[in-house]
Amino acid sequence: MSPTQPSPAVAGATVLVPRHRLASPTGDMTTRSAPLEDGMRWAVRPGESRSPFPEPGFPFLRRLVSRGAMAAQWECRFDRETDRWLSWHEVDAKPTVPGTFMLEMAAEAARSLRPGRMVTGFRNASFDAFIRPFTGRTQMVLQISASATAHDEIHVVLESRRETTSGQTLGRRVTHFSTVVTLSDTRLEAPRVEPPEAARRVPVRDPYYATGSPVALRRIFENTKNPTSDGRQIWKLTDWDPLLECLNITPLLLDATLRTQALVPTQDGRHEVLVPRRMGRIVLYSPGNDLSISREHEGEIALWYDRLTGTFTACANGRALLQVTAAATEPMGALPLASPSVSAP
8 A cells, every 4th residue: 555645734734644445345446545634633623524525435345255146255454554543452462453343344245235225233243253463473364254134134254364475374264253234225213312310420530541451442442531430421533544434334433332331330449341242233323434423413422321221322412323232241351440530632
């Protein structure tokens, strides 16, 4: 991937950044440049019309392997330049693909298999193994397989193999993730929602931003503020990466919404750092990706976790943007974070 030549990085100027390689639904590679304001710290500007939003792309469908009317398969090879964003999401100090970005890959596969249809959610999402592309001395090759099980449902599986520099496959294939993607011709009607009442609500620190956290987040993943002990916080996108221009759904918003459970302290006052293992149902009420939704709703969206129902919600203007139910998580560790947090920028 070759970068474009940048113009001077001055406030308010449009600056060209390294082009992000995209794959069309047929697997052909294309490129797109994206605007950058005030250096690498990018601020959402509601109503900004100087740079229109691009159509969703297919950034993870990097090589088409096979395609038919009812099924298709792609490969994705990660590299440290194109996928620099992975260094901002580490699990046990290793760059790791977030679980919600596996959902993005599934959405891309479903939309490629059924062009023109809208992703409205996921069923039975299973996160079976971390995707860590840069561990070891061999190349990870991620395989994305999609098959139509009904007119409005696509089953997607993510598997990987390891290859030597000569292309020889080593070891066994690993299954990382599977889900059923639900599609529709129209958007779902968003219900009116409000956070549950809490007997006690005090500021807390977000364990994912703490030094020594087993899941360490930076840059585009450091996107929440005002966390409280009843599982509430505010989502505000304040950073940028070329990948954000290309996404189909809202993996950053989903990720932040799922982290609200960790804001509720355990009985001994600690905060567990959690990762997803299962999600029974994910409903997406608002079409668009993280970038478009952040701008549409002026950059601040309320998130909360309802302990009684186990429901995760992202909300803007009193209506749900997304909800997750029947989720199972696994603790990676716990941190004593009783003192109030400093909000993310």
